Amino acid sequence: MESLHIHETPPEGAAADWTVPQDWAHYGAEDHRTWDRLFARQSAQLPGRACEAYLRGLDVLRLSRPGIPDFAELSERLGALTGWSVVAVPGLVPDEVFFDHLANRRFVAGNFIRRPDQLDYLQEPDVFHDVFGHVPMLADPVYADYMQAYGKGGLRSLQFGALHKLARLYWYTVEFGLIEETGGLRLFGAGIVSSHGESLFALDDPSPNRIAFDLLRVMRTDYRIDDYQQSYFVIPSFEALLKATVETDFAPVYAALETLEDLAPDAVLAEDRLFTRGT
Template sequence: MQPADVSTASPPPGAAPDWIIPQDWSRYTGEEHATWDRLFERQAAQLQTRAAAGYLRGLDVLRLGHPGIPDFDVLSERLMDLTGWRVVAVPGLVPDEVFFRHLANRTFVAGRFIRRPDQLDYLEEPDVFHDVFGHVPLLADPVYADYLQAYGEGGLRSLGFDSLDHLARLYWYTVEFGLIREGGALKLFGAGIVSSHGESAFALDDASPNRLGFDLMRVMRTRYRIDDYQQTYFVIDSFEDLLRRTLETDFAPLYGELASLSDLAPETVLPGDRVIHRGTQAWAQSRARGAPNGG
């Protein structure tokens, strides 16, 4: 789940004022549980040598490999014991203020539906597999859990600065599509990557995308792709460093500076960038010519 520009919307029928709805775990069908199991088995095997250590620990300690779609109440009990977070169901994308407030209060909002068997490789709207398999394991990591709470608190403060697009880019390039350097190698931690079979390979192995060292201002200037694999991935040095940068930065003057700067296209490489790999952009160019989406 991610910020959405639906700030004037009201909760749909059946949702509480904070947009929470029951998960209704007992209503999942056998086919839906089987879809989760199939997705989990495939991704967990692929990620063993590719994902950040904290993510893999979270998969294990939260027992997400237990057969079937996780029950949010049971999952929340485990998370509360570890980092004080809980997982709740919402009907879809929620207003910015609602989203930030939940994060600030250590509540992760997740979709409750799961994709159809014919959608295993590509789904535009986040489902329970993306939200839980992708996001929740790292909520068991104390430092990352603090970062996501700090992001929510910063999001609430940002509402008066008319700079939500810049803040959304920070979420996108870290929480959704971030890479991390561990033991001299690049590893995956962004939920949008780890929950995607194709992008889990593309983000680390393909020559097409740029891989650049993380810089807060740089990230917040950079537009992103919502319809395909990313053209640039940003690499953090550690979750501790990401949290420190977030807590130590005064975002008010940063927003003012960003307002005077032009946005950067997703494929841009600047002279001052810390370039880990300069991409060929061959994938994006082939997609522009009409090649099918890899999911």
């Protein structure tokens, strides 16, 4: 079985915080061609689908330059905008490490890229998912504050044994979130914008539910990692998402969640405000 780049302790060459040099020079010509193929396909598909903040970030960070971005150069541009940086890690990192980086405005990104035969699906996030999918949104000041707030909240969640509940908030916003903008629903979740198939499915397909965002509702809802989403949650604005995060005392939320049943990914409640009910 192929390695999934998952480690229990920092691998050889990694710092105590699990960061490693990106080692941009180690990428071969095929690696850069893979990035360019993925970038060309997604950047052509996303206008009119991705939210304004994402498209603006893609432009201002100059990600359209050929080849895999150099994290040092990318961090310099990103840091000037919102104080964030991009740091390389060897793969998936422990939760507390991940949250600590977010809380300190560091976004961790895998330094490997998928093979050419994996363009449409990769089980583990690679440099294309992490940089193309996530980093443009970090150029938006409000969203950048939300991500830092999430990191701080993640560290606190470990005290309550509630990480699996908070993970749903990340899943249904950072990875698979939709936003309501003039002209209709738009994509902002990294798992959607970096996926050729799901960036079509999430807006066009009649099968998923599209439900107005509610913090408690989202944190009750299970998700699947092996298929497109059965429900998407729609935020009204990034300001509203940030407010819901920083103005909420999560201790009583976690207590309330202990008394409520988890919801299936395709569940629809009578009190849900639906944009579309799935088939």
